[in-house]
Amino acid sequence: MIKDKSKPGSLLIKGGHLIDPAAKINAPMDVLLRDGRVAEIALPNKIRGGADEKFDARSLIVAPGFIDLHVHLREPGQSYKETIATGTAAAAAGGFTSVCTMPNTAPVVDTAEWVAWLRHPERGAVVNIFPIAAATRLSRGASLTDFSALQRAGAVAVTDDGKPILDDEVMRAALRLGAELNLPVVQHAEDTRLTEGCPMHEGPTSFRLGLRGMPAAAEAGVVDRDVNLAQQIRESRLHVAHLSTSDALKAVRRGKRAKARVTCEVTPHHFTLLDENVGEYDTNFKMNPPLRSASDREAILVALADGTVDAIATDHAPHAAHEKQVEFERAAFGITGLETALALAITKLHREHKIPLTRIVELFTAGPARVFDLRSRGSLARGNFADVTIFDPKKRWTFEAAKSRSLSRNTPFDGWQFTGKVVATIVGGKIVYRAD
Amino acid sequence: MMHRLHSYAMNKAARGSLLGIEHMEGKDILALLKLARRMNPQKPRPLLRNKRIVLLFYEASTRTRSSFEIAAKSLGAITTLVQSSGSSIEKGESLLDTGYTLRAVGADAIVLRHPCAGAPHLMAKHLDIPVINAGDGMHEHPSQALLDAFTILKHKKSFKGLQIAIIGDIYHSRVARSACHLLSRFGAKVTLCGPAEFVPEVAATLTPGLRVSRHVEEAVRGVDVIMLLRVQKERLGGQKIGLQEYIAHYQLTPARLKLAKRDAIVMHPGPIIRGLELTAEIADGPQSVIIDEVHNGVPTRMAILARALGKAK
Numbered sequence: 001m002i003k004d005k006s007k008p009g010s011l012l013i014k015g016g017h018l019i020d021p022a023a024k025i026n027a028p029m030d031v032l033l034r035d036g037r038v039a040e041i042a043l044p045n046k047i048r049g050g051a052d053e054k055f056d057a058r059s060l061i062v063a064p065g066f067i068d069l070h071v072h073l074r075e076p077g078q079s080y081k082e083t084i085a086t087g088t089a090a091a092a093a094g095g096f097t098s099v100c101t102m103p104n105t106a107p108v109v110d111t112a113e114w115v116a117w118l119r120h121p122e123r124g125a126v127v128n129i130f131p132i133a134a135a136t137r138l139s140r141g142a143s144l145t146d147f148s149a150l151q152r153a154g155a156v157a158v159t160d161d162g163k164p165i166l167d168d169e170v171m172r173a174a175l176r177l178g179a180e181l182n183l184p185v186v187q188h189a190e191d192t193r194l195t196e197g198c199p200m201h202e203g204p205t206s207f208r209l210g211l212r213g214m215p216a217a218a219e220a221g222v223v224d225r226d227v228n229l230a231q232q233i234r235e236s237r238l239h240v241a242h243l244s245t246s247d248a249l250k251a252v253r254r255g256k257r258a259k260a261r262v263t264c265e266v267t268p269h270h271f272t273l274l275d276e277n278v279g280e281y282d283t284n285f286k287m288n289p290p291l292r293s294a295s296d297r298e299a300i301l302v303a304l305a306d307g308t309v310d311a312i313a314t315d316h317a318p319h320a321a322h323e324k325q326v327e328f329e330r331a332a333f334g335i336t337g338l339e340t341a342l343a344l345a346i347t348k349l350h351r352e353h354k355i356p357l358t359r360i361v362e363l364f365t366a367g368p369a370r371v372f373d374l375r376s377r378g379s380l381a382r383g384n385f386a387d388v389t390i391f392d393p394k395k396r397w398t399f400e401a402a403k404s405r406s407l408s409r410n411t412p413f414d415g416w417q418f419t420g421k422v423v424a425t426i427v428g429g430k431i432v433y434r435a436d
Numbered sequence: 437m438m439h440r441l442h443s444y445a446m447n448k449a450a451r452g453s454l455l456g457i458e459h460m461e462g463k464d465i466l467a468l469l470k471l472a473r474r475m476n477p478q479k480p481r482p483l484l485r486n487k488r489i490v491l492l493f494y495e496a497s498t499r500t501r502s503s504f505e506i507a508a509k510s511l512g513a514i515t516t517l518v519q520s521s522g523s524s525i526e527k528g529e530s531l532l533d534t535g536y537t538l539r540a541v542g543a544d545a546i547v548l549r550h551p552c553a554g555a556p557h558l559m560a561k562h563l564d565i566p567v568i569n570a571g572d573g574m575h576e577h578p579s580q581a582l583l584d585a586f587t588i589l590k591h592k593k594s595f596k597g598l599q600i601a602i603i604g605d606i607y608h609s610r611v612a613r614s615a616c617h618l619l620s621r622f623g624a625k626v627t628l629c630g631p632a633e634f635v636p637e638v639a640a641t642l643t644p645g646l647r648v649s650r651h652v653e654e655a656v657r658g659v660d661v662i663m664l665l666r667v668q669k670e671r672l673g674g675q676k677i678g679l680q681e682y683i684a685h686y687q688l689t690p691a692r693l694k695l696a697k698r699d700a701i702v703m704h705p706g707p708i709i710r711g712l713e714l715t716a717e718i719a720d721g722p723q724s725v726i727i728d729e730v731h732n733g734v735p736t737r738m739a740i741l742a743r744a745l746g747k748a749k
Contacts, residue, residue, distance in 0.1 A: 204641040208458070210553035210575030210610060280459075281554030325532055325562075327552035329573070 009052040010034040011429055015044065016057025016390065019358055020064055022366035022379035026358050031062055033386035036428040041380060055431075057390055060423055063361045064380050065097025065387025067368040069265050070161075070241055070313035071338065073099070075123065076114065077106030082318040082407045085124035087338070090316070090406040092433035094338040095364075095422035097387035098128040098377060103139065104162035110134035110145045112153035119154050126432045127425070128387070130156045130374065135174050135185060141165055147177050156372040159186035161241055164222055166192065168229075175229055175236035184237040184263070184372060189222035189248060190214075190289065199329045201275040201290040209281065211329065214290055220247030227255035230262050239371055240264035242315045244289040246299035253308055263371045265313035268337060268344040271300050273412065283324045283331035284412040287317065304363065305355050311368035312360075314341050318408030336406045339399070340413045346393055346420025357393060364389075386429035395421040449560035452545070452744035454568045456576035457617040465582070465618065468739050472586050475510075475735035475742070482512035483747040489513045490543040492534070493570070494520045494550045499706055499730055500570050500579065504547050507737035511747075516543075535559045545744050548572070566744040574608050580705050581614035583736035587729050588661060591701050595622035601655040601696075602626060603686060604665030604713055605634040611705045612665060616643050629655035630686060631677045634667075652686050657695045664688055664704045664713045679712075688714040693723065701725045 011033045018029035018041070030047050032040040040047055073087035084101075091099050101118060103109035109118065109131060117123075118131045133155035137143050141160055150158065158174065165171045165187060178185045195214040200206050202213025223240055224247075230238040240252060243264045255262035269287065274294055278285045285291060303309045317334025324331050342364070349355040369378025376384040401414035425433035449455060457465070475481075489508045493501055501517070508515045518538065520526060525534060531550070538546060545566045548556045553573030560567040571577040585595075592598055600619055606612045606628050619626050620643035627647045628635050640646045649655040656662055669679060677685075688702065702714070702724045710716045718724060 202638075204638055207607075207636070207638045208613075208642055210573050210613060212574075280557050322530070325558070326530060327550070327558060328554045329552045 009429070010039070011053045011055060011426070011431070012047060012051035013055045013057050013062055013388065013390065016060045016062035018062045018380070019361045020380050021358055021362035022064070023381055029062070031380060031388065033388070033426065033429040036386050038380050038382050038384045038386055040382060055390070055424065060390050060392050061357065063389045063391070064365040064378055065425070065427065066095045066342070066364040066389045067098045067374060067378060068096045068314050068316070068338065068341070069100045069311050069368045069371060070102065071099045071316040072102045072104070072318065072334070074105060074318060076117065080320055083124070084118070084129065085126070086405060086407045087316070087318070088125040088127045088129070090336070090338040090404060091127045092425045092427070093405050093422065094340070095342050095389040095391060095425050096127055096338060097389060097425060097427045098130060098374065100130045100132050100156060100372065102132055102161045103134040103159065108134045108139050110137055110139065112146070112149040115150055115153035115155050127427050130154070130372065132157045132159050132161070132186060134158065135160050135165055136170060139163055141167055141170060144170070144173055144177060147181055147183055151181055151183055156374065157184040157186050157239065159188065159241065161186060161188045164188050164190045164192060166222070168225065171226060172229055172233070175233045175238065179233055179236040182235070182237070182373070184239045186239045186241050187222065187226050188241050189219045189226070189243070191218040191221050194218040199286055199331070200278055201292050203275055203293050205275045205278060209278070216245040216247060216292065216296065219245045219289055220251060223248040223251040227251045227260065227262055230255055230260040231258050235261070237261045238263070242267050242270070242289055242313065243309070244270045244292050244296060244300070246296045249299050249303050249308060256308065263310040264308070265311040265368070265371070266300055266304060266309045267313060267315045268341045269335060269412065271297065271304060272344050272348050277412070281328040282412070283326070283328055284335060284410050286328060286331050286333055287315070287335050288333040301349070301353055304349060305353070305359065309363065310371050312341060312345060312363040313368070314338050318406050319410045320408060324410050334410070336404065336408055336411045338406065339404055340411065340416070340418070342391060342422055343397070343399065343418035343420050344413070347418045350393070351419055386426065388426040389422065390424040390426070391420060391422045393420050395419070397421050447561060449557070450564050450566045452566035452746060453560050454578050454740055454744065455556050455560055456569060457578045457581050457614045458576065460578070462621055465585070465621070468582060468743060469586055469589065471742065472582070472736045472739035475738035477506060477510045477734045477738065480510045480512065483742050484508065484511040484513035484745055487513040487544045487745050488542050489515050489545050489547060489741065490538045491515055491517045491547045492538065492549070493517065494525070495571070497549055497570070499733060500549060503730070503733035504570060504737050507734050508741055510734070511738055511741060513741065531555060531559060532562055535563050539563055539565060545741065568740060568744055571610055573610065574613070575610050576614045577610040578614050579733070579737055579740055580611050581618040582740065583729060583733045584615060584663070584703060584705070585618055586732045586736050587703065587725055588701070590728070591725065592660060595619060595624045598624040598661060599659040600624050600626045600661040600663065601629055601659045602663045602665065603629045603652060603655060603688065605667050606630060606639050606665065607634050607636060608668070609665050613642065615663060616646060620645055627655045627659070631682070633677060652688070652692055653695055656692055659696045660700055662688060662693070662696060662700060662702050664702065666705070666707060666709060667713050683712060687712065688718050690715065690717055690721070693718060703729060706730065
C-alpha cells in the first residue's frame with residue numbers, strides 16, 4: 001500500500017497535545033514512531049534516545065490517523081474523475097491515513113481479483129486502502145458475491161453502495177453470511193421505488209424549484225427493515241452508510257438499544273448543509289442521499305454528540321466538470337469531501353455546536369476503526385500502526401477548490417472560511433502530507 | 437473548468453434575462469406590464485431591427501413559440517428556431533455547448549423552453565447574452581404569468597385584494613408556480629385547489645398567504661379570477677384519483693362558476709381539454725378570457741424581448 005518499501009526509520013513527534021479517545025488520553029504527550037509502529041507514548045520530554053527525524057507539534061493536536069469509511073476513488077475504470085493516486089493524495093491532505101473504497105466502479109469490484117488489484121502497490125496509494133467489495137454480483141441486488149473469497153483478498157465489508165440491497169431475502173442472506181464471517185454489510189438505504197427521477201430532498205425547496213423530491217421515508221423505511229433483520233440474525237453486522245434523516249436515526253437507536261450490531265456514519269455535508277442550500281440549481285449541492293431538512297440536520301447533530309453516530313465519513317464522490325455542468329436533474333450525484341471534512345467538523349461541530357474535540361477525534365478514529373474492525377488502527381497504543389494525524393484546531397484558512405489534490409472540483413465548499421486545518425499526515429511512520 | 441475556456445463566461449445572468457418571476461423585483465414586473473400595454477403587433481416597431489433571437493425549444497409548444505416568434509418579428513428582429521429533433525441536440529450535444537454554439541453564430545438573445553427545471557439558469561450563468569425562460573420543467577413559465585397579469589389588469593383595477601382560485605395539477609405546473617409568485621407579490625389572495633396528488637400541502641409554502649383547498653365550491657366562492665390548469669390524463673393514470681372522479685370533484689361547471697363573483701373571469705394557459713377541467717360552456721362562455729390570454733401573449737412577449745435587448749423605452 002505504501003509505495004516506498006524502505007523502512008521508515010524513527011520519527012519523534014514532540015510538544016503536541018495528544019487526543020487518543022480509544023486510549024482515553026487527552027493530554028500533552030510526545031509520540032515516538034519507529035519501523036512503522038508506535039514505539040512509545042510519554043509525557044513531554046520523557047522520551048530518551050534520539051530519532052531520525054523530529055516533528056515540532058507545539059500548539060498542535062496529535063491524533064491517531066483518521067479513517068474514512070466511505071470514499072469513491074473511481075478506479076478501476078473512471079480515472080477521468082479520480083485515481084487511487086490522486087484520491088489518496090486528497091485523503092492525505094485531509095488528514096486521512098486510511099480510506100475504505102466503494103465498489104461501484106467500472107467494472108464493479110465483485111471479485112477477489114479486483115480487491116487485490118485495488119491494494120496493489122502499483123496503484124500509487126499514499127494512504128492505506130481498505131476495499132469494500134460488492135455484496136451482490138455486479139451490485140445488481142440479486143445474487144450474493146463470494147464474501148469469503150473477498151474477505152480473504154482484503155475486503156473489510158460488502159455493499160452495493162450507490163444502490164440499495166432492496167430485496168428482503170437478499171438482504172437477509174447477506175446479513176446471515178456476513179454474520180458467519182464477521183463481515184459487516186453496508187447499506188445504501190434508499191427505497192428506489194420512491195426516489196426515481198428525484199434529484200433532491202422532498203420539501204418546500206424541491207417544490208419551489210419544480211424538482212421531484214426524495215421523501216425522507218425512502219431512507220428510513222430501508223433502515224427500519226434492516227435493523228429488524230439485524231436484530232433477528234444473531235451476530236450479523238449492519239452498517240448504515242451516509243445516514244441523513246431523523247427517522248433513520250431512530251431506527252439505528254432502536255437497534256443499538258436492543259444490542260444488535262448496528263453502526264452508522266454521517267457525512268460532513270449532511271451535518272453542515274440543508275436542502276435549501278441548493279439555491280438556484282447548484283449541482284455542487286446535489287448528492288445522494290440529498291441534503292435534508294433543518295429538523296433532520298438537528299437530529300444528526302444530536303446523534304453526533306450523544307454517541308449514536310459511530311463515524312464521520314466523507315462519501316467523497318468526485319465527478320468531472322462536464323458531468324456537473326448540466327441540467328440539475330441530469331447532473332451526477334456526489335461531491336468531493338476528503339479535504340474539507342476535518343475543517344467542517346471543527347468549524348461546525350466543535351466551534352458552533354460545542355461538541356468536544358475528543359468526540360470529534362473519536363468520530364474520525366476509534367469510531368470508524370471499530371465499525372470495520374481495522375485492527376491496530378484508530379488508536380496510538382504502543383505497537384499499533386504508526387498512522388498519525390496532526391492538526392491545528394485554531395488555524396483559520398480558506399478552502400480553494402482549484403488547489404484540491406483531487407482530480408475533480410465538485411465541492412460546495414469552494415471559498416469557505418474554516419477554522420481547523422490538517423498540518424501533517426503520517427502513514428506507517430512516514431510523513432505523506434505536510435501543510436505549506 | 438470548461439466555462440473558463442470561453443471568453444464570454446459569466447456567472448450572473450446577463451441584463452435583460454428573464455429566468456423566473458420569483459426573484460424579479462416588483463417594480464420590474466410593473467414596468468414590463470406597462471411596456472406591454474404600449475406594444476401593438478398590428479403596428480410593428482423596428483426596435484430590434486437586425487437583432488438575432490434564437491428560439492431554442494426542447495419541448496413541443498404552439499402558443500409560446502409562435503407568440504415569441506411573432507413578437508420578435510413585430511419588433512423587426514430575425515428569428516431562428518432550433519428544436520431538439522433535427523439539430524445537434526439529437527447527437528448528444530450538451531445544453532451549454534448548444535448555447536456556446538448559438539452565441540458564436542451571433543445570437544443576441546436566446547428564448548429557451550426545456551423539460552428540465554433550471555435549464556435557463558444554467559445557460560444564463562455561462563452566456564453573456566440574455567436568456568428568456570419560455571418554460572423550464574415544472575419550475576416557472578414567467579412570460580405566461582406576465583401575460584396573465586396583463587390580462588387580469590384589463591379586467592380588474594389592481595391585484596391588491598383580488599381573490600384568485602387556481603384549480604388543477606399545481607404540482608406539475610410551471611404556470612402555477614410563476615402565477616403564485618406574481619399574484620402574491622402584489623397582494624392577491626390565492627387559493628390552490630385540487631386533490632392531494634396535484635396540490636400537496638407543501639404547495640402552500642411557495643409564497644406567503646397561499647391557501648390550499650380540496651373543495652372546488654369552497655375555492656371558487658366569491659373569487660374574482662379562476663385559473664384552470666390542464667390535467668394530463670396520463671398523470672391521472674398512476675394516481676389514486678381517477679379521471680371520472682376528478683371531473684366530478686374539480687371540473688369547472690356553470691353551477692360552480694355561479695359561486696364566484698358575478699364579474700369573475702375564467703383563465704386557462706392552454707391547451708384546454710373540453711369536458712375535463714372545464715365544460716365547453718365555460719370555455720366559450722362570456723366570462724372566459726382564454727382566447728384573450730393567447731392574444732395578450734404577443735404584446736407581453738414584445739415587451740420582454742424589447743427589455744431583454746435594452747430597447748425598453
